[in-house]
Amino acid sequence: MYVYLYSKAEFGVTPLEHNKIIEIATAKVNLSLDVLGVLENGYHEVEMILQEIDLADDIILEPRDSGIALSCDVGYLPLDASNLAWRAADLVLKETGLEKGVQISIVKRIPVAAGLAGGSADAAAVIRGLNRLYQLGMDLETQQRLGLSLGADVPFCVTGGCAVARGIGEKLEYLEGFGSHWVLLAKPNLGVSTPAVYQRYDQTEIVGRPDTAALIRAIQADDMRYVAEHMVNVLEPVTTQMHPIVGKIRRQMLQYGADGAMMSGSGPTVFGFFRQYGRASKAYKNLKKSYAQVYLARTTNRRLER
Numbered sequence: 001m002y003v004y005l006y007s008k009a010e011f012g013v014t015p016l017e018h019n020k021i022i023e024i025a026t027a028k029v030n031l032s033l034d035v036l037g038v039l040e041n042g043y044h045e046v047e048m049i050l051q052e053i054d055l056a057d058d059i060i061l062e063p064r065d066s067g068i069a070l071s072c073d074v075g076y077l078p079l080d081a082s083n084l085a086w087r088a089a090d091l092v093l094k095e096t097g098l099e100k101g102v103q104i105s106i107v108k109r110i111p112v113a114a115g116l117a118g119g120s121a122d123a124a125a126v127i128r129g130l131n132r133l134y135q136l137g138m139d140l141e142t143q144q145r146l147g148l149s150l151g152a153d154v155p156f157c158v159t160g161g162c163a164v165a166r167g168i169g170e171k172l173e174y175l176e177g178f179g180s181h182w183v184l185l186a187k188p189n190l191g192v193s194t195p196a197v198y199q200r201y202d203q204t205e206i207v208g209r210p211d212t213a214a215l216i217r218a219i220q221a222d223d224m225r226y227v228a229e230h231m232v233n234v235l236e237p238v239t240t241q242m243h244p245i246v247g248k249i250r251r252q253m254l255q256y257g258a259d260g261a262m263m264s265g266s267g268p269t270v271f272g273f274f275r276q277y278g279r280a281s282k283a284y285k286n287l288k289k290s291y292a293q294v295y296l297a298r299t300t301n302r303r304l305e306r
């Protein structure tokens with residue numbers, strides 16, 4: 001069950017044709033999410049801890065003389081300008097004035113509208129990939145600035161790793177120390193609209209908030225158990241009220257032996273931390289009986305480790 005989260009091509013098992021490149025678009029989970037206020041434009045000022053996991057899409061890019069062409073191995077994503085990968089390519093080409101096009105192929109594994117930043121991860125991978133494919137020389141800051149115009153999670157997805165995100169999600173303070181831990185994810189068969197959840201949050205009374213400083217210390221000490229037991233996402237009660245199944249999955253995760261479980265982002269995916277593979281794989285099998293989208297992944301730190 002823990003297999004092929006990265007493309008075989010990246011390991012040279014299936015060599016790519018020499019003019020193609022592959023970028024791995026990794027998902028994120030929120031280890032915390034707090035809302036500090038509402039800005040004039042309606043966006044929320046947040047303080048949240050984002051952690052890259054190794055559940056990933058593959059983004060394959062190849063040069064084209066002009067125009068953006070997009071294909072995907074699943075039928076449920078738009079292949080036009082409403083796809084974030086398409087929009088990322090358009091933005092980079094316009095911004096750099098490059099008179100070229102690109103063929104983008106997506107191998108989709110990250111569930112959609114799940115709270116795992118799947119679309120943002122694809123957009124970030126296209127920005128990184130075009131930079132590499134056409135040797136555009138964009139530094140990290142430029143890539144993140146471009147990414148921000150596509151979505152609040154995109155700047156983090158450009159690098160991945162583990163970071164405290166403030167502002168609307170774009171002010172990043174990277175954290176070191178958190179190791180590679182088992183994360184089990186389960187998504188109920190429904191999608192959640194991020195704007196709808198933030199809107200409803202404004203009308204909801206908040207019960208518990210994360211102690212972000214304490215979580216940061218635990219991450220730096222690689223105290224996974226503390227993190228698992230103290231994770232708080234202020235959007236979770238909002239989404240759970242709309243979809244009680246989110247609460248049910250969280251209880252099931254704990255019942256099956258997770259050290260702690262929480263909803264990621266605006267949901268509805270719930271993830272749990274496990275110390276042992278054996279326990280995680282048993283929980284995976286149990287959850288698989290009720291939910292189609294269950295994934296066993298690990299926290300990772302791919303690009304920052306290079």
Ligand SMILES: C[C@](O)(CO)[C@H](O)COP(=O)(O)OP(=O)(O)OC[C@H]1O[C@@H](n2ccc(N)nc2=O)[C@H](O)[C@@H]1O
Binds near residue numbers: 033152
């Ligand atoms: C829920 C999270 O995924 C947690 O990481 C993010 O805060 C949302 O990130 P995202 O989906 O990349 O967000 P965007 O695509 O920029 O925004 C979608 C919508 O979510 C709301 N939004 C988003 C981010 C933020 N800090 N405040 C907001 O109120 C806005 O209504 C916005 O129109």
Ligand SMILES: Nc1ncnc2c1ncn2[C@@H]1O[C@H](COP(=O)(O)OP(=O)(O)OP(=O)(O)O)[C@@H](O)[C@H]1O
Binds near residue numbers: 083084114265
């Ligand atoms: N490349 C893409 N991959 C996934 N969704 C995309 C993509 N491009 C556009 N979308 C659209 O974006 C919407 C949100 O999908 P996404 O998977 O990014 O949500 P999410 O995981 O909740 O993101 P976040 O955690 O950043 O809020 C969906 O309605 C989907 O159709």
